[in-house]
Amino acid sequence: MKQFYLSLIAFFTWVIGMAQSGGDSTRLPLTDSIQAKKSTFTIGAVYANDASYYGQRSDERLPYVALAAAYHHRSGFYLTGMGYRLLNDSARLASAYSLGAGFSFPLGKSFTADLSYDYSIYPKFSPFLQAANPHSVNLTIARESVVDLSISGDYAFGKTNDFFITPQISRDIDLFNIGRNDLVSFNPSLDMTAGTQHFYEYYQEEKGIRDSILGILMPPVLGGSPSEQNPTIKTTNRFEILSYNLKLPVSYNRNHLKLEVSGQFSLLSKQAQSQPGKVNSFFSAAFYYQF
Known part of the structure; x- marks a missing residue:
């Protein structure tokens, strides 16, 4: 853990050292609202090698x-x-499906706020970690400067209730131009998520039923009690650090089009119910077009 903290400090230093004044910042089209100063419609397609929930993943790859x-x-x-x-x-x-609505507004020269609500539809016995809570309310306060800072609060509810807090530091870096209308950019970010984990109790219960339907042997058959096989569901109501997440997206931008590939590395805390202490890695590729 000490080495990880030293790595975080080194990363912060590198980001600040790479920061340059001036230049246009290119942001994810699906979340760019205040800067546009006009109404926009964006469509996109995404591929990911696994589903991430605050850096955590389910027992099976998704x-x-x-x-x-x-x-x-x-x-x-x-x-x-x-x-x-x-x-x-x-x-x-x-x-799964997800529908949402929100409102972004300025809080001053450099600060913005975003308040949103999302409703997700999961089928019964869904393997998603977050399937217990289809409702989610988010409030994010962000400050744009040489290095961007933000803090997000999430309240997820449905079958259970969970709260999450995520402070983040990020930096938009213009790498190079291929042509007059082409730009390759890099937007590294580092965040830490703390929260409760009631959702994991529901996930384990649903997983047990799903496994039994699929014919996978349950703990009583294998030997030992369920509590011995799954001793971690005792602290899900505590508000604790869950993960540290480093995201490294590289984007190609041309007019209204954006292509992005991203890697994410998540160090789970010892308090995380899902594979505590493990480092998870995720990869995604996305295409966006804005009208």
Whole structure:
């Protein structure tokens, strides 16, 4: 853990050292609302090698593809929609849906706020870690400067109730131009998430039922009591650090089009219910077009 903290300090120093004044910042089209000063409609497609929930993953790998759309009104109001298809789920056309609405507004010269609500639809016995809580409310306060800072608070509720806090530091870096209208950019970010983990209790219960339906041997058959096989579900109501996440997205931008590949490395804390102390890695590729 000490080496990881030293790595964080080194990363912060590197980001600040790479920061340059001036230049245009290119942001993810689905979340760019205030800067546009006009109404926009964005469509996108995403591939990910696994599903991440605050850097955590389920016991089985969940590679997926997704289609996304977002409408941002120049006032700051926006609507979003997303459909997921797990690549190992042959029984359904879509494995989950998500619909959302929000409002972004300035708090001053450098500060902005974003308040949003999302509702997700998961089928019964869904393998997603977050399937217990289809409702989610988010409030994010961000400050744009040489290095961007933000803090997000999430309240997820449904079958259970969970709270999450995520402070983040990031930096937009323009790497080089291929042509007059082409730009390759890099937007590294570092965040830490703390929260409760009631969702994991529901996930384990649903996983037990799903495994029994699939014919996988349950703990009583294998020997030992369920509590011995799964002793971690005792501290899910505590508010604790869950993960440290380093994200490294590289984007190609041309006019209204954006292509992005991203790697994420997440160090789970010892308090995380899902594989504590492990480093998870995620990879994604996305395409966006804004009208």
